Amino acid sequence: MARWEGNTRNRLEQAALALFEEQGYDRTTVAQIAQRANLTERSFYRWFADKREVLFGGSQELETEFVTAIDAVPPGTPALPTLLAAFATAPRVFRPREFLLRRAAVIAANPPLRERELIKLVTISEALTSALLDRGVAPETARLATDLGLSVLRLATERWMAEEHRDGKGFPEALSAAAANLLAVATST
Amino acid sequence: MARWEGNTRNRLEQAALALFEEQGYDRTTVAQIAQRANLTERSFYRWFADKREVLFGGSQELETEFVTAIDAVPPGTPALPTLLAAFATAPRVFRPREFLLRRAAVIAANPPLRERELIKLVTISEALTSALLDRGVAPETARLATDLGLSVLRLATERWMAEEHRDGKGFPEALSAAAANLLAVATST
C-alpha cells in the first residue's frame, strides 16, 4: 500500500463515487473503495462514519455557508425574506457542477443514500431555524419560515438545474419566481 | 420455539419497542428481538426488510388513509384547502396513543430511526402530490401545496400532542390555526 499520498479523504470520495456509478451502491464494498484509493477498509472508517457518509462531505460547509449568509441580512427583515436573501447570496457550488450532478444521480438511485440525504437536509433545516431564532424570530414562525424557505429553494434549484446556466446568474430571479408561486398556492382559498 | 402462535408481526413489533426502550436501539440485536417473540433471527427478516422497519409498520396504512380522504374532498377545491380538509378528516390514530408516544420517543433518540422516518414521510409526501395531480392540479402547484400542507400538519400535530385531548376533538381547529400562522409568515414582506 502506498502510504502518505496525502489528500486521503478526497481520494476515498472519488473512488466511492466512481465505483457507485460503475457497479451500483450495494454491489460496491467498502473494501473495494479503500483498495481503489490505495488504502485498507479500516482506514475508510477512520475518515467516514459509515459507507453512506462518503458522499456527504460537503454538508457541513453548506450549512455554515447558509447560516453566515443569514447573519449578514439586515436586522428587522422578516423571517422568510431573510432566508430567501441568504439563499440568493450563498454560492452553493463548492465542487464542480459535473461532480454534483454525478453525485445527485447516484443518490437518487439508492434508497439508503436518499435516507442519509434527507437527514442532512433536516440538519440544515434545524440550523436555519436556529439562526432565525438568534435574530429574535419567534420559534413557531422560524420553523414555518424554514419550511417555506426550503420549499422555495427546492423549486428554484430544480428549475435552475434543468437549464444551462453560467455561474450564479439568474438564480436570485429563480428564487423570486418560486416564492411568488408559493405565495399564490398559500393564498388560494 | 413455540411455532404457530399467530400474530407474529405484532409480537415482533412489541418485542422490538420494549427492547429499544430498555437497552437502546443499537444495543439491541435482531436475535434478541426474535428471541423475545419466540422466533429466530431469520424469521424476523421474513416479516421486516431490516431492523429499523419494525417500527414503521403503520406507514402504508397512513398513506392510504390520507389519499382516500383527498379523493373524498369536493372537486374544484384548491390544492392546499384540499389537503387540509383531508388531514382534518383522516383519523391518524390507529394504534393507542400511548404506543405512538413510546414509539416517537425511541425514534427521536436514534439517528438511524430518524432517517427511516424521514423517508417514510417523503413517501407519503409523494403520494399526496400524486393524489393532487390526479385531481388536475398542476405539478409544481401540487408539490408546493404538499410542502405547505405537511408543514401545517406538523405544527398542528405538535400543538395537539402537547395537550391532553380526547379522540379527535379540536384537531380541525388546530389545523386552521396553524394554517393561519403559515399564511402570516408567507405574506410578511
Next chain:
DNA sequence: GTGAGTGATGACAGAAGCTGTCGTCACTGA
C-alpha cells in the same frame, strides 16, 4: 381419513458492514 399442496418456520452457511486493539511507519520538534 389420507395424501398432496401451501405457508410459516428453524437451521445453517456466508457475505458485508462496522468496531476495538495494537504494532508500525513517516513526520515533527526539541
Next chain:
DNA sequence: TCAGTGACGACAGCTTCTGTCATCACTCAC
C-alpha cells in the same frame, strides 16, 4: 538523535442481512 504524534495496516470479532433447504402445521380435494 530521539521522543512524541498521527496516519495507517493487520487482525479479531460482533452484527446485520441474505440464500438455501428441511420441517412442521394447516387446508383441501378425493
